[in-house]
Amino acid sequence: MEKIAFLGLGHMGEPMARQLLAAGHELTIWNRTAAKAEPLVAAGATLAAGPADAVRAADVVITMLAGPAAVREVADAVLPALRPGAYWVEMSTVGPDAVRELGARVPAGVTLVDAPVMGSTDKAAAGRLGILAGGEAAGVEHVLARFGPVTRTGALGSGAALKLVVNTAVLGGVALVAEAMKLADALGLAEGTTKDALAGGPLGGAVARAFATDVHFGNDLAVKDVRPRHRVGPTARHGGRVGPLRGGRRRPGPRPRGHRPRGHAHPRGARDLRGPRVRETTSPEATPRTPSPDPAPRAPRSTPPCRSPSTTPPPHPAPWAPTPRSPASNSMTEEPCCTSRAR
Numbered sequence: 241m242e243k244i245a246f247l248g249l250g251h252m253g254e255p256m257a258r259q260l261l262a263a264g265h266e267l268t269i270w271n272r273t274a275a276k277a278e279p280l281v282a283a284g285a286t287l288a289a290g291p292a293d294a295v296r297a298a299d300v301v302i303t304m305l306a307g308p309a310a311v312r313e314v315a316d317a318v319l320p321a322l323r324p325g326a327y328w329v330e331m332s333t334v335g336p337d338a339v340r341e342l343g344a345r346v347p348a349g350v351t352l353v354d355a356p357v358m359g360s361t362d363k364a365a366a367g368r369l370g371i372l373a374g375g376e377a378a379g380v381e382h383v384l385a386r387f388g389p390v391t392r393t394g395a396l397g398s399g400a401a402l403k404l405v406v407n408t409a410v411l412g413g414v415a416l417v418a419e420a421m422k423l424a425d426a427l428g429l430a431e432g433t434t435k436d437a438l439a440g441g442p443l444g445g446a447v448a449r450a451f452a453t454d455v456h457f458g459n460d461l462a463v464k465d466v467r468p469r470h471r472v473g474p475t476a477r478h479g480g481r482v483g484p485l486r487g488g489r490r491r492p493g494p495r496p497r498g499h500r501p502r503g504h505a506h507p508r509g510a511r512d513l514r515g516p517r518v519r520e521t522t523s524p525e526a527t528p529r530t531p532s533p534d535p536a537p538r539a540p541r542s543t544p545p546c547r548s549p550s551t552t553p554p555p556h557p558a559p560w561a562p563t564p565r566s567p568a569s570n571s572m573t574e575e576p577c578c579t580s581r582a583r
C-alpha cells in the first residue's frame with residue numbers, strides 16, 4: 241500500500257487524513273500549527289517536522305490547505321523534496337489558475353492531479369465527499385476513493401475549475417435562501433414555516449446547506465471561491481478573460497447621464513454590466529432626485545454591426561488552456577448585442 245503524506249489538517253484535512261489511516265495507509269502528516277496533528281498521531285500517523293520531511297519518502301502527497309497562497313508557500317518547501325514517480329494530489333479549492341501555476345513548477349517525473357472536493361466536514365468524516373479529479377488521476381483514483389466517489393473531469397485544472405462552478409451555484413443558492421428568509425421575516429412569517437416551504441422547493445439543497453449546524457466552512461474560504469478574479473465574462477467565448485464585471489479599470493469612460501443607445505431594451509431596473517457609471521433611466525435607484533428638463537435631441541450614435549449567425553464566434557476553450565485573444569472581442573467595450581433590440 242502507498243505511503244501517503246497529508247499536509248493541511250484543518251476542518252477538512254483532519255477527517256480526510258483519518259480516512260486514510262482507517263484504510264491502513266502508512267501516513268505521514270504535517271500541519272503549520274503542529275498541535276492540530278496530535279489526535280492523528282494518537283491514531284497512528286507520523287508527524288513530520290516540516291513539509292519537506294513529510295513528502296520525502298511519499299508515493300502520494302495530498303494537500304488540503306486554505307487557498308492558493310498557502311499552496312504556493314507549501315510548494316516552495318515541498319517541490320525540491322518530491323521523489324520521482326510521486327503523485328501530488330492538490331485537494332484544496334484553489335481554482336484552475338493556481339493549479340496551472342503549480343503544474344508548471346512540479347519537477348519531471350512527478351504527476352500533479354487536482355482533486356478538490358464537494359461536501360463539507362460531515363461528509364469528510366463519513367468518507368462521502370465528491371471528488372472532482374482533473375489530470376492523470378488513474379494512478380491515484382483508488383486512494384481518492386477513500387474520501388468518496390471520484391468523478392474524472394478531464395485535463396489538469398478541470399477539477400479545480402468545476403469546483404469553482406459548483407461553489408458559485410451553491411453559495412448563490414445559499415444567498416438566495418438568506419434573501420428569501422429576510423423577506424419572510426419582513427412579511428411577518430414564521431421562520432420554521434418559511435424554511436419548510438423553501439426546503440420542499442427547488443432550493444431544497446441550498447436550504448439544507450444554509451441551515452446545517454454540523455459543518456464548518458469559513459466565510460473567508462467561501463469568499464475566495466466567488467471573488468471576481470475567478471470570473472470569466474462573456475468574452476470568454478473568444479478566449480479572453482475579463483476581470484470584475486463591475487467597477488474594473490478596463491471600462492470605457494463614463495457615458496452621458498441617462499444615456500441609452502436607441503433601440504436597446506433593458507429589463508426594468510437592470511444594471512448594465514459594463515460598470516456602475518452607466519445609469520438606467522428606468523431604474524428606480526438611478527432616478528435623479530431633481531427632475532431634469534427634457535434633453536435636447538441627440539444625433540444618433542453609430543453602433544457596431546450586428547453579428548450574423550455566420551460570424552458567431554466559436555465556443556470558448558477551457559479557461560485553463562490559454563488561447564490568443566482577439567483585440568476586438570472585449571465585451572467591456574462592446575455594445576449590447578442587437579438581438580436584444582425591441583424595435
Ligand SMILES: NC(=O)c1ccc[n+]([C@@H]2O[C@H](COP(=O)([O-])OP(=O)(O)OC[C@H]3O[C@@H](n4cnc5c(N)ncnc54)[C@H](OP(=O)(O)O)[C@@H]3O)[C@@H](O)[C@H]2O)c1
Nearest residue numbers: 248249250251252272273305306310332333360456457461
Ligand atoms: N470546510 C468546508 O466545508 C470545505 C468544503 C469543501 C472544500 N473546502 C476547501 O478545502 C480547503 C480547506 O478547508 P478547511 O475548511 O479545512 O480550512 P481550514 O480549517 O481553515 O484549514 C486550512 C488549512 O490550511 C493551513 N494553512 C493556511 N495557511 C497556510 C500557510 N500559509 N501555510 C501552510 N498552511 C496553511 C491551515 O494551517 P493552520 O492549522 O496552521 O492554520 C490549515 O491546515 C479550502 O480550500 C476550502 O475552500 C472546504
